[in-house]
Amino acid sequence: MSSNTATEHGQSAMRFAQFKLVLLGESAVGKSSIVHRFVKDSFTDSRESTIGAAFLTQTIQIDANTTVKFEIWDTAGQERYRSLASMYYRNAQAALVVFDITQESSLDKAKYWIKELQKQASSGIVIALVGNKLDLEEERKISKDEAQAFANELGLMYAEVSAKTGEKVKDCFKDIALKLPLEEKLSQQGQRRRRTVDLNQRPSTNEQQCAC
Amino acid sequence: MDTEVSFSTPNLVEEHSDALARHNSDGGYSLIDYYAETRREEPFTLVNPPHKKTLTRTESIQSLKKSRTSLERVQSKIGESINQEPNRLNAILASDRDRYGFRKSNHYVKTEDYDEWWTQYSQYLARRKKKWEKLMAKNGLLVAKKGSPTRFPARSEELRRYVRKGIPAEWRGDAWFYFAKGYDKLKDNKGVYDKLVGETMNMINENTEAIEKDLHRTFPENVHFNDITRNGITEESPLLQTLRRVLKCFSKYRPSIGYCQSLNFIAGLLLVFLDEERAFWMLVIVTERYLPGIHEFNLEGVNVHQGVLMLCLRQYLPNVWALINESSHSNNNSFLYDLPTLSFCTTSWFMSIFVGVLPIETTLRVWDCLFYEESKAIFQVSLTIFKLLEPQMVDLSHKRSEDDGILSAELFQMIQNAPKRILDANALMEECFRYSSFSKLSQEEIQNCKKYVIESRSRYNELIKRRSAVGMDEQERKELMRTAVLLENKQIGLKSMNWNGRLNSRMRRIQQRIR
Numbered sequence: 001m002s003s004n005t006a007t008e009h010g011q012s013a014m015r016f017a018q019f020k021l022v023l024l025g026e027s028a029v030g031k032s033s034i035v036h037r038f039v040k041d042s043f044t045d046s047r048e049s050t051i052g053a054a055f056l057t058q059t060i061q062i063d064a065n066t067t068v069k070f071e072i073w074d075t076a077g078q079e080r081y082r083s084l085a086s087m088y089y090r091n092a093q094a095a096l097v098v099f100d101i102t103q104e105s106s107l108d109k110a111k112y113w114i115k116e117l118q119k120q121a122s123s124g125i126v127i128a129l130v131g132n133k134l135d136l137e138e139e140r141k142i143s144k145d146e147a148q149a150f151a152n153e154l155g156l157m158y159a160e161v162s163a164k165t166g167e168k169v170k171d172c173f174k175d176i177a178l179k180l181p182l183e184e185k186l187s188q189q190g191q192r193r194r195r196t197v198d199l200n201q202r203p204s205t206n207e208q209q210c211a212c
Numbered sequence: 213m214d215t216e217v218s219f220s221t222p223n224l225v226e227e228h229s230d231a232l233a234r235h236n237s238d239g240g241y242s243l244i245d246y247y248a249e250t251r252r253e254e255p256f257t258l259v260n261p262p263h264k265k266t267l268t269r270t271e272s273i274q275s276l277k278k279s280r281t282s283l284e285r286v287q288s289k290i291g292e293s294i295n296q297e298p299n300r301l302n303a304i305l306a307s308d309r310d311r312y313g314f315r316k317s318n319h320y321v322k323t324e325d326y327d328e329w330w331t332q333y334s335q336y337l338a339r340r341k342k343k344w345e346k347l348m349a350k351n352g353l354l355v356a357k358k359g360s361p362t363r364f365p366a367r368s369e370e371l372r373r374y375v376r377k378g379i380p381a382e383w384r385g386d387a388w389f390y391f392a393k394g395y396d397k398l399k400d401n402k403g404v405y406d407k408l409v410g411e412t413m414n415m416i417n418e419n420t421e422a423i424e425k426d427l428h429r430t431f432p433e434n435v436h437f438n439d440i441t442r443n444g445i446t447e448e449s450p451l452l453q454t455l456r457r458v459l460k461c462f463s464k465y466r467p468s469i470g471y472c473q474s475l476n477f478i479a480g481l482l483l484v485f486l487d488e489e490r491a492f493w494m495l496v497i498v499t500e501r502y503l504p505g506i507h508e509f510n511l512e513g514v515n516v517h518q519g520v521l522m523l524c525l526r527q528y529l530p531n532v533w534a535l536i537n538e539s540s541h542s543n544n545n546s547f548l549y550d551l552p553t554l555s556f557c558t559t560s561w562f563m564s565i566f567v568g569v570l571p572i573e574t575t576l577r578v579w580d581c582l583f584y585e586e587s588k589a590i591f592q593v594s595l596t597i598f599k600l601l602e603p604q605m606v607d608l609s610h611k612r613s614e615d616d617g618i619l620s621a622e623l624f625q626m627i628q629n630a631p632k633r634i635l636d637a638n639a640l641m642e643e644c645f646r647y648s649s650f651s652k653l654s655q656e657e658i659q660n661c662k663k664y665v666i667e668s669r670s671r672y673n674e675l676i677k678r679r680s681a682v683g684m685d686e687q688e689r690k691e692l693m694r695t696a697v698l699l700e701n702k703q704i705g706l707k708s709m710n711w712n713g714r715l716n717s718r719m720r721r722i723q724q725r726i727r
Contacts, residue, residue, distance in 0.1 A: 046438075071621045080472060
């Protein structure tokens, strides 16, 4: 049994929770670039296309005593990867659905993904619609109002970012973290620590242990 | 030939294709010869890259000719740099690029590490080259000093050993093509590629759009795949222009695949070693013989191969399997339908045949074996990677405060990142083919196993389809899967049907004795 978390030692009320986040969206809208900006604070104009999926983690502090760790699945954008993508988002608690503000068709693809998530993903999933390439404002094809209205209508978060300049990328992840069911997660984690091992129960993948 | 080529797209000049076919059938003319004849005296002023606007026929022909000449230049440059004269090998130490034009260092491999490894490895390469030359001479195959053989010795234990120790880089393209029976393919399809080039030149569809998006995202770390800026004018890399043609032709030739992300990396790497037409046919062979189904539209082939890999892991690396198997039912095969989360990491191992997964020199050594030994090599190498990672994996799992039954983030990252540091291709290959319990894994076993996975998955999908008519949510789906498995175990006597490595190896020994 684990007893090494700060909470259990009662030192202070340091809280730590881990969440799964998946990135979806059309090919070449900048999913990997957003992740790399968030995780490594770097950007390259020549990023290789993602094959299958890539996995990264990043931790952010949302207030003085709360830390959230994101386990990020960055997926390939091509249409045919849809069948694989469902495996990635099945147990995700958050999704970033990305489109490119300079590519009209990319918003349609984003809408498809949102529908798909609402149908297939776990019901409490936090979805953010994210328009990337804000640095190419002069080439914009999708108005902020249009996308924002769509997000509002479906009750999604909405953000416009630039992976290239880094503008709003961190904020976007932080906003998601703030929307996640933190309390619920913490109590789940606590419960699991006290749980006896039940061999017949297949643990669902959204139960992540605390990796302190 | 198992697929008929359809020439239905009417977007390019009929007479031109006919003429091409004529030339090819009676004189073996290449496309370039033909274009040279039809060249008109117009100045060549193409400002936009060829894909940005529809070209007139003359422009297309001119640009194709120009691109092919530049490609030849690039390839001969690569050829020079992979020539294994000792001074060339040393030049790599002074450069920030490897002999194929890739950046030596990256996030996972430091320049010092690369140089240290290369100092040893380049000597090894020189020794191997001498041995290959002797082997060729012994088999009566003379190789000109700077040339490359188009024929190789007949298959034998000895040759297989040589291939496993690495084909000389300057012979690689020819050897791959020879071992993969590319010349038969070429002979059966005289003129087909040239015709496809003509037909696809101005083709625009979903596939070509996807190809455009990926072209500049193919090996940006390789200097030959970068655009060239001269006197303020940026010119597209000849390799990328060629890659575009190969991928477009492929998407037309294999409509069931079209364009699939990851083919860009396979075709791109092939183009470093083979000329355009042979690279195209090699891509065809890879997708139909070595990785059947993997790139098809529904990607079911990916899942099938993942299923086979999981069966192999269970069989040969039980300790690793214990860490990645998420199913609490230890004696059923439900993981074949509901693949372990691990398969997220291993998807690209198959789709791009380790490009971007292993360092490039290591990837090439795997490709050597693949084209000589069939797809089993991919499984053997995958298993070897897991075998090498096993101690670290077990270590990590001990550090976990409790067993969640699922793969932790740390394990994931290790499985994803550790292969990128496997520079020592020799160690990997030795482990794979000499010391491991799966070194004798046969293609037949893999085929049997694949058949079993395909059958199991289609039975499951059938069940799901029948039930989904009734309406079913996620929980019900899982429940159904569990009952389906129990049912299946009863009905088909799974244990006896189960793929059994030990039995297979006994059979093999018996067969060998008979032979």
